[in-house]
Amino acid sequence: MGGAVAVPMWHDRRVMAVSDKKLELLFRRAEGLLLDESGFSADISRLASDEALQNLRELQGDLERSGKSERLKRLERAAGAHRAEAEEYIEKHGICGVMRHPAGDATVFMLPIETLPNHVNNIYAIVREKSHVLFDCGSGIGVSKRDIEFTLSIVRSVFKTEVHLERFDWCVISHAHVDHFGGANELKQHSNAKIAVHELDARVLEQFEERLVVTAKDIDIYWRRAGVSDEECAVLRELYSSTKLYVKSEPVQLKLEDGDRVEGYQAHHVPGHCPGLICLQVNDVLLTSDHVLARITPHQFPQALTPFGGIAHYFRSLKKVRELPGIRLALGGHEEPILDLARRTLEIEEFHRHRLEQVMDLCKTPKTIAGVTEQLFGVQERYGRILAIEEAGAHVEYLHQKGRLKIANLDEVARARDPVIEYVSVS
Ligand SMILES: [Zn+2]
């Protein structure tokens, strides 16, 4: 949900194809036209929706490329005040990103929430008679709170389902990344919802200040060993801590283990992207959070930084959800629904296996993790640099664990107190 910011214009469409992500954003904004006049709020204006629809009309080539021409025609008909057409459109595509998915005796509402600038999370309201469960709660920053209110108002006004923030029984946190749990402090102020999270991530929620300090120390050592210069370490350290300082520790009421249930919904522990990551199964729908996403491959970090991270865990967790019986639909913590979960897990695994081979190639001559990072990702700015070093480091670590890489400067590593490690492929 982008809010009421001006609709971006792409002036030179001959050279710049519009991404699927941007098309989706335009659709979501244009779908404001399907809201009753009273449904408009500060978050979306009729003018912004009109502009977005006009933008879409000018992007026929991009719509055809991404198979969305038919959706635009349907939206135009729906916006033409045909009630039945509008209802049909909303059932299929949702409205302003809010989608209703039946899941056995429950209904799952997908609520897109802007949690950081230009970063949208999906949180989920899982509704059964007398049982309302929230899956993740956004970041807690201003737009995140605003979008939760706005999307819940759509659930009430369009889908005629009385869901209110203050009436949730539980908030199940998928994992301890701030865009998924940072809103917990705020939620507890407005709601009696009890908080459940996997036991490996409970410590992060309950002792967040400790977590920040300890991780900052560990990551500093990791960066030095990876070959990051002292000056850059100082910059990255500052950046690493500054984004998380507003979050405060929050008590957890239920610490989950693999297979545990909340209100009957089963938690599957899928370590890799985060140590305590869980997918929540709501009958035939699996909420995959950041374990499996529709378009991007979820970020990886080395388990040298935190146990239960790393590619080996991640591959095992991909296999685990691939083999879960009876899953009809998967819904991620970001991006669109995943219609074929098994296939998507294979695509992601294939992507990482290819990247592992790239790292093997790069390390034919000795490289530090910082060196591998630059070759894989080029120059990265700000937080992107931190993520790139972690991603490259996870792949180097996996290959080293499997004996396919070895340390190239062992004598130096043995002698130095704070060594930079170089890796080389074992031929
Ligand atoms: Zn995450």
Ligand SMILES: [Zn+2]
């Ligand atoms: Zn995420």
